[in-house]
Amino acid sequence: MKDFMQQHTILIVGCGDVGSKLGEQLLQQGHKVFGLRRNINQLPSGIQGISADLTQLDDLKAKLQNYQFDIIVYSAAASEHTPEGYQRAYVDGLNNTLNALVQKPSHLFFTSSSGVYHQNDSSWVDEESPCHPGTFSGQIMLQAEQAVQMAEIPSTVVRFTGIYGPGRNHLLNRVKRGDVAPKNPDQYSNRIHRDDCAGVLNHLINKVFNKEDIKALYLATDDTPATMYEVTHWMAKQMQTEIKTETASRRAGSKRCSNERLKESGYEFIYPGFKEGYTDLLEACPHAD
Template sequence: MATVLIAGCGDLGCQLGSQLSQKGHKVYGIRRNIEALPDEITGLECNLFRPICDLPDKIDYVFYIVSADKYKDIDYYHAYVLGVKNLLHALQDHHVKRFFFTSSTSVFGQSEGEWVDESSPTEEHGFSTRRLIEGEQLVLESDIPGTVIRFGGIYGPGRTHLIDLVREGKAHCMENVWSNRIHSTDCVGIFTHLMELNEQTADKVDDIYIGVDNQPTPSCEVYEWLAEQLSVPEVEHQEPSENTRLMRSNKRLSNARLRATGYEMHYPTYQDGYIELI
């Protein structure tokens, strides 16, 4: 069994750690407050934004699942650049099989509803995407084999913001704007699947994957479906201006590369995931 280090044990990190522990792996979790960790994760209480504390001698896999505390450049720099630098430095004498870095599909700048895959160009359109791309480059250019997973909009237990907006009558949607999402259970499933695939044949694991479900969907269709399921009034539709269209994500993301590895979605469409939450 493998020894796994999870940097950033929030919701996804704890779910992943618990799943891997149940499969027999030894799991360590870096967190500033380790009292919040489940029992099956051995806590390492340290701050990623400072020189890293002592790590276990044997580490096979690393999952970096850190998010910024605030929407500010300094917070994004800490979360996606400084923390990565510090951890990679601390791991330089370890023989890590693969470093998995959690990124976002926001690094894609396409905004005309076009299809996007891992080969599509990224674009720095603000400090947040600039810092994400910096973090990706640190991982991919490291001596440690690295894989970047760019997730779409994550929803699931504890992530019901859209449902709440629709239920409270506070939601409005932009016409002709595509959206892409993924259930948190599938985020964890993808992490586990790629680690197990790496154990079998490391060469089969690519350097970048898009993590979304099987069904890109116009935002208004999702909102209307939610309103119907919740038995609330229809959501207000708005025609986006050129400025709002450029500011909002509007692309169709392909998960073909991920599915080609053999991964099957627990929640392949938004209906599958949201109906359970409702």
């Protein structure tokens, strides 16, 4: 009981959309939360900002020298979709953070992506599936996952599928313009609401606090992989949009991601499927944009 009530200190590195939501949840549970990013004025109140650039080791060392953290969540995202941008955000930034710490945390979490899977035949993938990504983004993310494993700290990688939620209206806006996905070829897409991303991390962090076993890898996605055809046609119906064009997504890959391991760990989704999540978003913001 004492451990359960104990206050812990958590550093969220790259404290953006998911990190800020997670930070708010941890604050509510009575923990001390630090958020590291370049623009700390964008952090929610209560999260203590550490303004630093992950690409600058000396800067990081100077900013982190007086702190010790129980848990580190590394959830930085690349600012540029280039090999250099990915290398800086996911591999160099992670290694710099680990090198700058004065003391190792008891657990490191790293947010990765289902982009590490190469499967393109609509098959199911899970944590045991092979990963041979053909894209630079998947390859660099896999390198970052390997750096996490080599860090000699108890660690967990959480692979998110496509994150949607407040402010991420790209798909809704496309459908609002009357553009949907064609029926053929089948293209399965997988997603998770931003609040569930934070919820999953919070759930796993609390398992560490409670000294329960957690795995080194989780695939975090909702219950219902769905084809882009199904998703976009459902959205068009909800928004009563007249369908004008059909555009096949440029995104490569069609796979179905399984959340079985995550659910076995006891996580209960706030938004188990895209219909629940997007219904909420449409109610909050019926005209998207």
